[in-house]
Amino acid sequence: MTVTILALLLLVSFLLVAVVGIRLIQKKTREQSGNRLERCAICRRPFDPSAMIMREVGDYRLLWFCRECVKKLAEDLSGGHGEE
Numbered sequence: 001m002t003v004t005i006l007a008l009l010l011l012v013s014f015l016l017v018a019v020v021g022i023r024l025i026q027k028k029t030r031e032q033s034g035n036r037l038e039r040c041a042i043c044r045r046p047f048d049p050s051a052m053i054m055r056e057v058g059d060y061r062l063l064w065f066c067r068e069c070v071k072k073l074a075e076d077l078s079g080g081h082g083e084e
């Protein structure tokens with residue numbers, strides 16, 4: 001009788017460890033994909049992709065631009081003679 005109870009306890013603890021392990025792995029992968037950062041093609045600083053513009057160059061190359069650099073480019077384009 002005690003042996004079966006011990007075996008059951010062992011089985012339950014194994015299951016618990018397995019479930020917790022799977023959950024941890026899932027959480028880890030989700031965090032990794034959620035916190036993925038892209039580097040700006042101009043200033044090379046990492047940003048959250050949701051705050052950036054992505055452009056395809058050629059067939060496969062993806063370039064990311066941060067808000068600041070896009071703003072600066074627009075200013076350079078419309079401003080003409082910059083104040084350097």
Ligand SMILES: [Zn+2]
Nearest residue numbers: 040043066069
């Ligand atoms: Zn930038």
